[in-house]
Amino acid sequence: xxxxxxGAASLCxxxxxxxxxxxxxxxxAPTSAAAAPTVAAARSSGAPVSGSxxxxxxxxxLTTVTAHKGDPFDGKPITELVFTAKxxxxxxxxxxxxxxxxxxxxxxxxxxxxxxxxxxxxxxAGMKQQGPxxxxxxxxxxxxxxxxxxxxGELTSGGPTDVFDHKVDVDLIFHASAP
Numbered sequence: 001x002x003x004x005x006x007g008a009a010s011l012c013x014x015x016x017x018x019x020x021x022x023x024x025x026x027x028x029a030p031t032s033a034a035a036a037p038t039v040a041a042a043r044s045s046g047a048p049v050s051g052s053x054x055x056x057x058x059x060x061x062l063t064t065v066t067a068h069k070g071d072p073f074d075g076k077p078i079t080e081l082v083f084t085a086k087x088x089x090x091x092x093x094x095x096x097x098x099x100x101x102x103x104x105x106x107x108x109x110x111x112x113x114x115x116x117x118x119x120x121x122x123x124x125a126g127m128k129q130q131g132p133x134x135x136x137x138x139x140x141x142x143x144x145x146x147x148x149x150x151x152x153g154e155l156t157s158g159g160p161t162d163v164f165d166h167k168v169d170v171d172l173i174f175h176a177s178a179p
């Protein structure tokens with residue numbers, strides 16, 4: 001019953017928290033690549049995702065990130081960032097399919113234009129019995145930028161955090177084509 005409720009809650013959150021982003025820079029975000037060396041390094045290396053995602057000490061290797069327009073949240077546009085272990089193959093419903101495990105381990109983050117993370121879904125093999133988990137307030141964005149057709153930044157939990165009796169740690173540096 002708990003798994004069904006979490007799954008239903010995740011779907012409701014996905015539907016409620018999606019919306020279209022604007023091409024703006026986060027307030028306080030760096031305006032040059034020199035001001036954000038870790039993001040610039042990820043961009044120049046060509047790797048769309050680097051960093052770590054663990055649950056109870058078990059690492060997940062996320063290799064793909066895509067950005068999608070989501071539905072507005074509280075009157076603000078949202079960008080959905082979909083980090084996955086497997087190639088998404090241009091899937092227009094990547095966030096929903098990732099939530100149901102189609103792409104293996106995944107993080108789906110919903111981000112406002114200023115870089116505020118309004119919600120996230122976590123899918124991890126280390127939390128198999130738990131199933132997908134929807135969170136609010138556990139993840140933050142550093143050095144978020146959405147300009148010039150690219151979205152980039154660092155998504156982090158700020159160290160291990162408790163998620164339904166699991167220790168989860170997220171620290172992902174990314175860049176992707178803006179939606």
